[in-house]
Amino acid sequence: MRPIPSFSLHRPKTLSEALELLQALEDARPIAGGTDLLVLLRDGAVSAKHLIDLGGVHELQYIREENDEIRIGAATTHAQLLRSELIAEKTPLLHEAAASIGSVQIRNRGTLGGNLCNASPAADTAPPLLALNAEAAVASTGGTRIIPLGDLFAGPKMNSLRPGELLTEIRFPTPPAGSGTSFQKLGRRRGLTLAVINVAVYLCLEGGVCREARIALGAVAATPIRMPAAEEMLEGRQLSGELIEAAASACRDQVRPIDDIRASAEYRREMAYVLTRRALMDAWERARRDTL
Amino acid sequence: MIELWDGASMEYDKILENLLGRDDYLVVGHSVVRTDALEKALGRARFTADYIPKGTAVVKVVRSSQPHARIKVDVKAALGVPGVLAVLTAADVPGHNQIGYALPDQPFLNGEKVHYIGDPIALVCAEKEYAAAEAVDAVEVEYDPLPASFTLDAALQPDAEPIHEGGNVAVTTRIRKGDAERGFSAAEVEVEDTYETPYQEHMYLEPEAAYAVPEGAGKVTVVGTMQSPFLVREKVAHVLGWNLSQVRIIQALTGGAFGGKDDMGPLVCAKAALAAVKLGRPAALVFDRDESVAYTPKRFPARIRYRSGADGEGRITAVEVDITVDCGAYANRAPFWLWRMTAHAAGPYEVENASVDGRAVYTNKVFGGSFRGFGDVAIHFAAESQVDRLAEELGMDPVEFRLRNVLRPGSRTTCDQLLDHSVGMEECLRGAAEAAGWKRGRELGRKGSRVRGVGVGCAYHGISTSRSTPDWSAASLILNQDGSFTYRTGICELGQGSPVGHAKIVAEIIGAPLSSIRIEVPDTDSTPNAKPTHGSRGLMLGGTAAADAALKLRQRMISVAAEMLGCPEADVDLREGRAFNRQDPSEEVSFAELAEELYVRGVSPAAYGFYTSPRRFYDPETGLGVNYSVYTFAASVVEVEVDTETGQVDVVKVWPAMDVGRAIDPLMIEGQIHGAVSQGIGFTLMERLVVEDGLVLNPNFKDYVVPSALDTPEVAETIIVEEPYRHSAFGAKGVGEPAIISIVPAIANAIHNATGLRFNTLPITAERLYAALRRRKP
Numbered sequence A: 001m002r003p004i005p006s007f008s009l010h011r012p013k014t015l016s017e018a019l020e021l022l023q024a025l026e027d028a029r030p031i032a033g034g035t036d037l038l039v040l041l042r043d044g045a046v047s048a049k050h051l052i053d054l055g056g057v058h059e060l061q062y063i064r065e066e067n068d069e070i071r072i073g074a075a076t077t078h079a080q081l082l083r084s085e086l087i088a089e090k091t092p093l094l095h096e097a098a099a100s101i102g103s104v105q106i107r108n109r110g111t112l113g114g115n116l117c118n119a120s121p122a123a124d125t126a127p128p129l130l131a132l133n134a135e136a137a138v139a140s141t142g143g144t145r146i147i148p149l150g151d152l153f154a155g156p157k158m159n160s161l162r163p164g165e166l167l168t169e170i171r172f173p174t175p176p177a178g179s180g181t182s183f184q185k186l187g188r189r190r191g192l193t194l195a196v197i198n199v200a201v202y203l204c205l206e207g208g209v210c211r212e213a214r215i216a217l218g219a220v221a222a223t224p225i226r227m228p229a230a231e232e233m234l235e236g237r238q239l240s241g242e243l244i245e246a247a248a249s250a251c252r253d254q255v256r257p258i259d260d261i262r263a264s265a266e267y268r269r270e271m272a273y274v275l276t277r278r279a280l281m282d283a284w285e286r287a288r289r290d291t292l
Numbered sequence B: 001m002i003e004l005w006d007g008a009s010m011e012y013d014k015i016l017e018n019l020l021g022r023d024d025y026l027v028v029g030h031s032v033v034r035t036d037a038l039e040k041a042l043g044r045a046r047f048t049a050d051y052i053p054k055g056t057a058v059v060k061v062v063r064s065s066q067p068h069a070r071i072k073v074d075v076k077a078a079l080g081v082p083g084v085l086a087v088l089t090a091a092d093v094p095g096h097n098q099i100g101y102a103l104p105d106q107p108f109l110n111g112e113k114v115h116y117i118g119d120p121i122a123l124v125c126a127e128k129e130y131a132a133a134e135a136v137d138a139v140e141v142e143y144d145p146l147p148a149s150f151t152l153d154a155a156l157q158p159d160a161e162p163i164h165e166g167g168n169v170a171v172t173t174r175i176r177k178g179d180a181e182r183g184f185s186a187a188e189v190e191v192e193d194t195y196e197t198p199y200q201e202h203m204y205l206e207p208e209a210a211y212a213v214p215e216g217a218g219k220v221t222v223v224g225t226m227q228s229p230f231l232v233r234e235k236v237a238h239v240l241g242w243n244l245s246q247v248r249i250i251q252a253l254t255g256g257a258f259g260g261k262d263d264m265g266p267l268v269c270a271k272a273a274l275a276a277v278k279l280g281r282p283a284a285l286v287f288d289r290d291e292s293v294a295y296t297p298k299r300f301p302a303r304i305r306y307r308s309g310a311d312g313e314g315r316i317t318a319v320e321v322d323i324t325v326d327c328g329a330y331a332n333r334a335p336f337w338l339w340r341m342t343a344h345a346a347g348p349y350e351v352e353n354a355s356v357d358g359r360a361v362y363t364n365k366v367f368g369g370s371f372r373g374f375g376d377v378a379i380h381f382a383a384e385s386q387v388d389r390l391a392e393e394l395g396m397d398p399v400e401f402r403l404r405n406v407l408r409p410g411s412r413t414t415c416d417q418l419l420d421h422s423v424g425m426e427e428c429l430r431g432a433a434e435a436a437g438w439k440r441g442r443e444l445g446r447k448g449s450r451v452r453g454v455g456v457g458c459a460y461h462g463i464s465t466s467r468s469t470p471d472w473s474a475a476s477l478i479l480n481q482d483g484s485f486t487y488r489t490g491i492c493e494l495g496q497g498s499p500v501g502h503a504k505i506v507a508e509i510i511g512a513p514l515s516s517i518r519i520e521v522p523d524t525d526s527t528p529n530a531k532p533t534h535g536s537r538g539l540m541l542g543g544t545a546a547a548d549a550a551l552k553l554r555q556r557m558i559s560v561a562a563e564m565l566g567c568p569e570a571d572v573d574l575r576e577g578r579a580f581n582r583q584d585p586s587e588e589v590s591f592a593e594l595a596e597e598l599y600v601r602g603v604s605p606a607a608y609g610f611y612t613s614p615r616r617f618y619d620p621e622t623g624l625g626v627n628y629s630v631y632t633f634a635a636s637v638v639e640v641e642v643d644t645e646t647g648q649v650d651v652v653k654v655w656p657a658m659d660v661g662r663a664i665d666p667l668m669i670e671g672q673i674h675g676a677v678s679q680g681i682g683f684t685l686m687e688r689l690v691v692e693d694g695l696v697l698n699p700n701f702k703d704y705v706v707p708s709a710l711d712t713p714e715v716a717e718t719i720i721v722e723e724p725y726r727h728s729a730f731g732a733k734g735v736g737e738p739a740i741i742s743i744v745p746a747i748a749n750a751i752h753n754a755t756g757l758r759f760n761t762l763p764i765t766a767e768r769l770y771a772a773l774r775r776r777k778p
């Protein structure tokens, strides 16, 4: 193992300063908590001459609700998400996912933006945000564009950002009454564990009928993905145990996992079924409770 | 018939009881706050890397990238890298380059041939890490590959390439007791199977490290993380070709060891020392995590074929056991490891007919070494699975079946050793079963996909070294003028707290407050040789040497105090830092006054304690004899919950019991048990070193998964059984290793109880359990 190759560290105070540095410097990369990036630098999987530290850019750290939309600054840490009453109350799904990440130390440093931009297929906040229909605000010195979160993921550990771009915000509609969600994660141990697979489900009921279903899975394909086929099976129908089983089975058929050191593709495929079924049952139960 | 004791050793348990004449001990048997706890909790305690100043030369190891090859090494280009101070190869070793622990099969630096991926070839010394890393790459190694063996079967092929001269079987063992075949013909039921246990990596928080300083001509000081300062001194002197007195070893506080640093302490310190001596300036070698996981010794993998039989009464009539240990590239501790497995092959049961064969086999993989439990974990996993199966075949309760066979006072071990005292196996088993509310055919809950099960495991573990290896320990104690004490032991603090245990023994004997006894860091220039901190001997052997020193000093203190107090010696008691007349406790002198008087009168205020274990005996032909001077016994009951949809196992609760001889500190025993429960859970359920063609693919915390705090179950208060050992201070026996052994089979047996599935191979990962459940489905 090598020592981390040397780099220059820049500590901008504002977003525009950060964007300018990113634009101007050759071979520059943003660093937020560094909990992914430092490991990659040390492994030689990534190299950078300049690191632009987002830790001092306070305008990227916020959680707020505006016009029935929840907005989260990209540099918000997992610990901040966990402490937020707004998140706990309105999107327990994201709260549960953040709670499952790493350890206290990792949650204190690691950020939402870092988790998503690192684009690991197993990132724990990705399935919940996909299930919440999140969008990403991406800024550069040229302006800001809004993309569906799914478009941020280009492949394993590859995001679709262009040079000079930063993720600045994640936003999604506040889940309405009658909705229920669930986050399920399977690891190789109970604490401080990377997902063998993870599943997030969002269901919205209207008089017993499923008005909207969103299912997202992680670590079962090159990127975290939604499961449209299974979602369609549920939408517009009266939910039942059998229907949920069928939808979960459809997920098993749709996933394209790989063998790696954490698990075999076969096991992941089977667990896609088990965890999706559990998540759907749990979300259904919560949605019914929410409707009462 | 074999004579058990030669009578030369003192019966320390009685001496102390009679001498101190206390109804209740002052500190022994009571839990105390460890004197080192606060420093560690506050992060102030200093570990090896904390001693390395800036400007120290950086040492890095150049390692083999091939599993088996003849090599030629060229260091010219590396020497040209700016900032490089030296590149040392086998040719630069001034003393001996052969450093094998048990067999002469291990070069310190490999100059001709490499035996596994990671074999050390050269040492790069540089001003900075970056230059060192660059130079490591610049050392040119020309490999002429040889056929490599990665499995036992491949290595045992007749035409397999020999990894060392003399072929791939490093060593063999055997025991013949009674007549196994006759035993099997008397059996009503018989079970036979093959068990496999994998590598386990220690994953100590502190990786290997050493800091060496040359002290003028012909002396070097090395600060390092280790378990045996005197073994380190021996190996450093051996490599340098120096006398022992030219080498000074200081053991810095050691951040976890579990056996691994017994092997790595010498190897790492010798590298730093060689660099420092060659450079003529301080040099340090600190491993990173990858290096520590991929290239340093681990628990030896083993394959065990096991056949056993029992009669209708539930008595085990015979065992036939065939053990193959995978050494990896070097034998290292394999001869001792294999012997321990051989000697303990029947488990803690009296079996009249036993036939045991063992062999340790070389393969081209990372080599094995010391690890808590030392072979007894693997052999008990097999033995305790077999015992459960025999019980099942007979339709007997597994606890009841065990009770009919356990070793008791008067029993003879597989090696025909008579156990005449300190045999608490039965009490441990009964205690754990009762605490757990063990009931035959107990209905365990099923909640949705989750099923519960309970399992039991028993264990015994010979303390310290085996057979005829001499075993002794030493310690020193000085009464300072102010009444405080300086205590020195070569037994190392590795987190387990043995030296604090020694201090408690001393405090009890001389009546000093624990806080007035300062435990010095082991330093071979001033600390008496206590032999290694391994084999669960630290408290038993080291603590008895401490008792010897304390007894000697106590005698002098009492005789001077008697004169000062004007009373007979028999009336003097020592307590709370003062000597007083028992008849009139107001007649007293403080230890400060007493110390002053000792110095004035020329009565030595320093005592050297020495303890030697009773003589043991062993016949290599039959394997019979007196193997270990005493055994610690343990039992655990474990409750698990299995998620049948995912295969995940949750260890819900553990009920441990142990015959510790005497509890010097109940809290420290709990500490050992809790750690062992976690380490046992890791070994049984999740730890899996992935080695492909000799290459370790997961040398890190990310993918070599060890249990987290959340995986730790509820652990019931340990049932402490006290069957004192006659020849140790207060009768104490070792605890560290016995703690882990029974946990492993108890978990496996509980999984069987929950699911009906029996696993012969570890670890039982969620994925494997899931696959087995699926296969069983119609």
Ligand SMILES: Cc1cc2nc3c(=O)[nH]c(=O)nc-3n(C[C@H](O)[C@H](O)[C@H](O)COP(=O)(O)OP(=O)(O)OC[C@H]3O[C@@H](n4cnc5c(N)ncnc54)[C@H](O)[C@@H]3O)c2cc1C
Pocket (backbone or CB within 6 Å): A029, A030, A031, A032, A033, A034, A035, A036, A037, A038, A039, A054, A074, A075, A100, A101, A102, A103, A106, A109, A110, A111, A112, A113, A114, A115, A116, A117, A118, A122, A123, A124, A125, A161, A165, A166, A167, A168, A192, A193, A194, A195
């Ligand atoms: C011990 C440990 C345990 C972990 N456990 C988990 C776990 O359980 N679940 C999990 O999902 N992850 C886990 N992780 C991974 C990691 O902690 C998370 O992904 C974390 O959220 C990353 O955030 P960060 O701020 O540290 O990212 P950084 O490391 O700073 O950055 C990650 C990547 O994103 C880029 N980046 C960061 N911010 C932006 C931005 N605003 N715009 C554009 N690019 C950006 C960086 O350039 C880099 O490529 C763990 C890591 C460790 C070391």
